[in-house]
Amino acid sequence: MVEMVRVLVGEGAEVDAEDVEGRTALTVALAFGQEAAARALLEVGAGVNAGTGWRPLHAAAERGTVEMVRELAGKGAEVDAEDGEGRTALTVALAFGQEAAARALLEVGAGVNAGTGRRPLHAAAKKGMVEMVRELVGEGAEVDAEDGEGRTALTVALAFGQEAAARALLEAGAGVNAGTGQRPLHAAAMKGMEEMVRELAAKGAEVDAEDGEGRTALTVALAFGQEGAARALLEVGAGVNAGTGQRAVHAAAEKGLEEAVRLLAGKGAEVDAEDGEGRTALTVALAFAQEGAARALLEAGAGVNAGTGRRPVLAAAERGMVEMVRELVGKGAE
Incomplete structure (x- = not known):
């Protein structure tokens, strides 16, 4: 194919013409690991910064062709040029x-x-590249910089279950409450990382901070069925009624976590509190056909007529829960 490249160029082929994705032939060659073809293109004058889409350096970074990275840089490739997602070649290399x-x-x-x-640090954190995380921080990476979703590298590491990378970031001074999007504690709760939950709380994480949906880390843990993380959060003082969005007891009810429902009720959870649709946890449990959780709520004193939205008996009827409908009516459901 190398000779064909030379022949085509000799016949007048535009060496930096772009395909529909804005890539030049050089970028395409590198994207498919065709180093010989790439070098042939460079010999006939292919531009190292040409293309309105994926750049040659990004393609070499993605493929991990180290010598090609050095060669392109040596020929003047803009090392911090961005792709369509605002990523540099360094970020791309780490992402892959x-x-x-x-x-x-x-x-x-x-x-x-x-x-x-x-940012590069976020990419390294997501992939769990511990040494790279340390190296980037050592080179001056802003440890609490946010990505497009308002998450710090620490949150990203935790969201992808990269505990070692998260610890490396904490050692480097990452803020446990940093980020305008998902917080580190919410990410740890979502992944069920009990020890990390305790560690973050011990380092000053605000246990009742809310995410963009008004949920606390406790609610998030329960929404993802992470009972161990939920217990860890309760141990460090998480409020059972905290949050302006979905409440913890509603999340437990939706997932059918009977023991969690009992635990929350025992700790003072308002069992008849309403969600944004005016539904109580009992209605939510029935709407998701979680009979065990519904019975646990009834045992805890949940009102059969509570809620300004859909009522429990209607939710049970819609799910075809005949015995539950009879039970609710027997308890005075209207």
């Missing part, structure tokens, strides 16, 4: 787990804080 290519990019001057999209 190409540690050697990432180091090569750092050697040629790639910025550790460059890019208007996802």
Whole structure:
């Protein structure tokens, strides 16, 4: 194919013409790991910064072709140029787990804080690249910088279950309450990381902070069925009635977590509190056909006529829960 490249160019082919994705032939060659073809294109004058889409350097970074990364940089490739998602080649290399290519990019001057999209540190955190996390921080990466969703690298590490990377970030001074989007504690709760929940709380994480939906970490833990994390949050003082969005007891009811329902009620959860649709936890349990959770709520004193939205008996009827309908009517349901 190398000879064909030379023949085509000799016949007048535009070496930097773009495909429908804005990629030049050089970028395409690199994207498919065709180094010989890429070098042939460079020999005939292919531009190292050409293309309105994916750049050659990004393609080399994705494939982890270290020598090609160095060669492109040596020929003038803009090392901090961004792709359509605002990512630099360094971020791309890390996003694809190409540690050697990432180091090569750092050697040629790639910025550790460059890019208007996802930052290199977030990419390394997501992939659990502990040494790379430490190296980036050592090079000056802003440890609490946010991604497009308002998450710090610590939150991203936890959201993807990368505990070792999260600890490396904490060692580097990552803020336990940083980020305008999902908080680290919510991410740890979502993944059921009990020890991390305790550690974050011990380091000062606000246990009743709300996410963008008004949910506390306790509610999030229960919404994802993470009872262990929920218990850990209760141990560190999470409020059973906290949050302006979905309440903890509603989340437990929806997931059918009977023991969690009892535990929350025992700790003072308002069993007849309403959600944004005016439904009590009992109505929610029945709407999701969680009979065990519904009975646990009734045992805890849930009102059969409570709620300004859909009533419990209607929810039970809609789910075809005949015995529950009889039981509710027997308890005075209107």
